[in-house]
Amino acid sequence: MTSPQVQTTLSGPNGKGEPQVILSTSPVSGAVLGRVTAATPPQIAQAMQQARVGRVAWEGIGLRRRLVFVRALRDALYHSRERILATMVAEQGKVYQEALLEYLTTLEIVDVFLRQAARVLGPQPLHVRLVPTRAHAIERRPFGVVLVIAPWNYPLALSLTPIAAALVAGNSVVYKPSEYATQVGEVIAGLVAGAGIPPEVFHILHGHGDVGAALIEAGPDRICFTGSVATGRKVAQAAARRLIPATLELGGKDAAIVLEDADLRRAAVGVVWGGMFNAGQTCASVERVLVQRRVADRFVAEMRRVVDRYLDCALDTPAPALGAISTPAQIEIVDAHVTEALRQGARAVTGGRRLNCAGRFFAPTILTDVTPDMRVFNEETFGPVIAVMTFGDEAEAIRIANAGPFGLTASVWTRNRARGLRIARQLEAGTVSVNEHMISTGLPEAPWGGVKASGYGRTRGAEGLLEMTYAQVVTTDRIPVGSGLFQYPYTPLKRALMQRAIHLLYGPTWRDRLRAFLP
DSSP states (O other): OOOOOSEEEEOOTTSSSOOOEEEEEOTTTOOEEEEEEBOOHHHHHHHHHHHHHHHHHHHHTHHHHHHHHHHHHHHHHHHTHHHHHHHHHHHHOOOHHHHHHHHHHHHHHHHHHHHHHHHHHSOEEEOOTTOTTEEEEEEEEEOSEEEEEOOSSSTTHHHHHHHHHHHHHTOEEEEEOOTTOHHHHHHHHHHHHHTTOOTTTEEEOBOSHHHHHHHHHTOOSEEEEESOHHHHHHHHHHHHHHTOOEEEEOOOOEEEEEOTTSOHHHHHHHHHHHHHGGGGOOTTOEEEEEEEGGGHHHHHHHHHHHHHHHOOOOTTSSSOOOOOOOSHHHHHHHHHHHHHHHHTTOEEEEOOSBOOSSSSOBOOEEEESOOTTSHHHHSOOOSSEEEEEEESSHHHHHHHHHOSSOOSEEEEEOSOHHHHHHHHTTSOSSEEEESOOTGGGGOTTSOBOOSGGGEESOBSHHHHHHTTEEEEEEEEESSSOTTTTTSSSOOHHHHHHHHHHHHHHHOSSHHHHHGGGOO
């Protein structure tokens, strides 16, 4: 059966330079959901210029007034719940309850920004010991125009998180949603407009990678990109050529370490949910399970029971739990990883194939007898596939978990909290959880991001707001005496005073410090 396309690009009627039309279609039924037009070079230039102009007034109205607008955006998000959920379910093939969790998390993220903004972005007094006659403060200034390039797997949360943070901080935003999430992007643009945020402050532009590249070349002041490692490298290179600061949230190949003393039933539910949520199309998915050898068979059996009991591909069942694979390219990657692993000796405890039900679905898959050289174990699969490998002791588990290029999230499963924390602190990942995985990756108050090839920079929480600003030090007179000790004219007295200050402030012993008072 031919998989229905999520999106198709159509040229103009005569194929001679007319704007491209991007069709959004369902990954379940193939029905056309909507169409948008890809941005042209003049539109890109115009949007960037308007955003540069608009951000001056937007910063000028001050934080308190900006929060009124962003609060209105949060309220618009609240009142548009069913429309947003219906669009995500239709365009991404999401399970309704998983779309609802994305929606809830997005609401909370925006609300966290609103609650934290005054404290995080307000002036911070700074004591400078060497110049006590002056008052110093660190103030946060917006970069200017923030370019947000968002992905298709969580189109609401991973768009509105940087958009809201940028707007709160005083930036204008140019937003390019994924070409596979154009309708969600349009809903977001409608929410922003409905909140009364000036049109010159927020611009939505559609298109493929060429539009994203052109937007970077147009010279934004900061970039927030979420997507694949391959595209992230291109973004980083283009940003580096123009010295544009960037936040990159890229891929993951996250590991769950299951120890012999774990609650195996609880761990099985958490690991399977962490691997199958959103059909595995999550950068923080559990894609690798490392289970201690003596409990491996029991744990795999528990995972199999979870899959058999809870996962179903039929979206018309009362409570489906498995969503569709959102893009045609992605299901080919998933299929290739699994097929290759089976050919190389892996065993499918369950799944291991595409499903024959309508739409683009892959069976929830647990693979055992996996080896580190298999792509399914060391490359991002981004589908409902969990690769299981056994280990002997903690050191081996930590070594395997830290192997490879990624470092986004990880989890440790054990009844011994101290043991779990000890192992967690040795794992190279931006977020590490003990006896939890997926929920802990979406904490709105906590900074979110990875290390190594999983990217750099942070979103969410206080750090997410700070990423959208730069620190500016402002210094003013406290006592109007100037800095005469350090300025012209240079005299023997000033030199002697500075030498005495060095003894007093930095002398390692009391005898050294006493020299400040001796002739």
